[in-house]
Amino acid sequence: MFPAFNKVLVANRGEIAVRIIRAARELGLTTVAVYSDADAESLAVQMADEAVRIGPAHASKSYLCMDAVLQAALDSGAGAVHPGYGFLSENAAFAERVEQAGLVFVGPTPHSIRTMGDKAAARAAAMAAGVPTVPGSVGVVEDAEQAVALARDIGYPIMIKASAGGGGRGIRVAADEAALRQQFVLATTEAQAAFGHGAVYLERFIRRARHIEVQILGDGQKVLHCFERECSLQRRRQKVWEEAPSAAIDAATRAALCESALRLARAVSYRGAGTLEYLYDEDTGEYFFIEMNTRIQVEHPITEMVTGIDLVREMLRVALGHPLSLCQEDIRLQGAAIEVRINAENPAKGFAPSPGRVSGLRVPGGPGVRFDSMLYAGYTVPAYYDSLLGKLIVHDVDRPSALRRLRRALRELQVEGVQTTLPLHQALSCDPDVVAARFHTGFLESWLADNPLQTPSTESVA
Numbered sequence: 001m002f003p004a005f006n007k008v009l010v011a012n013r014g015e016i017a018v019r020i021i022r023a024a025r026e027l028g029l030t031t032v033a034v035y036s037d038a039d040a041e042s043l044a045v046q047m048a049d050e051a052v053r054i055g056p057a058h059a060s061k062s063y064l065c066m067d068a069v070l071q072a073a074l075d076s077g078a079g080a081v082h083p084g085y086g087f088l089s090e091n092a093a094f095a096e097r098v099e100q101a102g103l104v105f106v107g108p109t110p111h112s113i114r115t116m117g118d119k120a121a122a123r124a125a126a127m128a129a130g131v132p133t134v135p136g137s138v139g140v141v142e143d144a145e146q147a148v149a150l151a152r153d154i155g156y157p158i159m160i161k162a163s164a165g166g167g168g169r170g171i172r173v174a175a176d177e178a179a180l181r182q183q184f185v186l187a188t189t190e191a192q193a194a195f196g197h198g199a200v201y202l203e204r205f206i207r208r209a210r211h212i213e214v215q216i217l218g219d220g221q222k223v224l225h226c227f228e229r230e231c232s233l234q235r236r237r238q239k240v241w242e243e244a245p246s247a248a249i250d251a252a253t254r255a256a257l258c259e260s261a262l263r264l265a266r267a268v269s270y271r272g273a274g275t276l277e278y279l280y281d282e283d284t285g286e287y288f289f290i291e292m293n294t295r296i297q298v299e300h301p302i303t304e305m306v307t308g309i310d311l312v313r314e315m316l317r318v319a320l321g322h323p324l325s326l327c328q329e330d331i332r333l334q335g336a337a338i339e340v341r342i343n344a345e346n347p348a349k350g351f352a353p354s355p356g357r358v359s360g361l362r363v364p365g366g367p368g369v370r371f372d373s374m375l376y377a378g379y380t381v382p383a384y385y386d387s388l389l390g391k392l393i394v395h396d397v398d399r400p401s402a403l404r405r406l407r408r409a410l411r412e413l414q415v416e417g418v419q420t421t422l423p424l425h426q427a428l429s430c431d432p433d434v435v436a437a438r439f440h441t442g443f444l445e446s447w448l449a450d451n452p453l454q455t456p457s458t459e460s461v462a
Contacts, residue, residue: 010044015374037056108270131264239341392413
């Protein structure tokens with residue numbers, strides 16, 4: 001049982017910090033925001049009960065600085081730390097330090113993060129739990145010679161993946177032995193630079209895979225699933241558009257997929273919210289576990305929309321020492337939801353970042369429409385962080401209805417002063433292949449090559 005607390009520090013920024021503050025307030029908790037110099041005027045700072053500066057703009061000296069975040073928690077009298085996603089959220093050493101300081105880490109145990117956050121270790125755990133994995137190396141690969149030897153059995157094309165981290169970095173695909181030798185060096189170098197850990201492993205590359213993930217909730221004793229999401233529309237392995245449920249799988253596959261996720265989560269006595277990611281081969285009907293995110297996901301709202309469960313609030317309740325308030329039979333799929341990520345990028349110019357001052361904002365409303373964001377008129381989007389401005393989420397009785405609602409909401413949403421990815425989503429929402437759910441993880445890259453987007457003639461995107 002965790003010690004009770006009445007104040008939680010949000011160790012993050014942007015829309016997820018706002019999201020956590022709202023959930024905490026609904027539980028009667030006092031909230032503390034941390035901020036860098038670039039975020040002094042952020043919405044999270046304005047909404048929280050208290051705010052603590054933790055350093056200069058660069059994340060390495062603020063949001064990634066464990067000492068600064070922990071000191072802020074201790075100085076403010078917070079009893080818990082919610083890490084959100086990104087930054088320190090999947091850092092086992094940080095979770096350990098939070099607990100050693102006598103505070104509650106709102107998330108899984110350090111052991112679970114270490115086991116499931118390291119992709120090679122998670123893959124081994126999945127195999128031990130009888131969960132299907134993509135054919136590949138059992139653990140990390142020491143050098144290019146070992147990679148070449150293993151690839152002879154696994155087959156080409158083959159994917160080289162960083163064992164640590166995420167976000168598409170440290171991943172390379174090789175079509176033959178010569179390419180493998182070259183890409184192995186590049187992948188390990190990139191992994192070392194990005195995560196401070198150059199270990200990689202190998203997986204068979206599935207050419208037309210769909211990216212399916214299962215949301216789970218645990219309290220350390222009981223684990224439940226909240227069905228699946230599909231995140232196949234990606235650019236440079238970054239998710240752009242997400243849906244729940246997936247239109248690609250049938251009821252029997254869904255049941256088997258979710259049960260496999262539960263087996264693996266139970267094997268590590270999982271606590272909090274987590275996501276198990278799979279590749280689904282539509283040609284064969286096979287699914288393969290690839291990795292687990294031991295945190296709340298960016299795309300969690302679509303699961304909330306189709307199940308009616310507040311995932312962030314459940315995380316906080318578990319951290320307060322309460323068992324999960326649900327049983328598996330209580331969780332049912334209701335309709336369909338779609339989320340599109342609104343980034344401060346110009347799709348017509350290679351998705352170039354577009355920081356700057358938001359001179360105007362119009363947020364869509366009406367039934368089944370949600371906009372999770374940290375934007376307000378007059379806010380200056382900093383150039384130091386991820387370009388995500390917010391997430392437009394819609395829900396309706398079925399996928400065709402949700403698509404129509406999405407088109408309507410996209411027309412209503414206006415962000416003035418910076419370029420955004422709204423034109424991309426407007427085009428995708430009307431594309432015949434997207435409407436028919438005929439896509440895979442490589443679809444969007446090809447689509448962008450064939451469908452050049454134009455920069456809007458004015459600053460207002462409607």
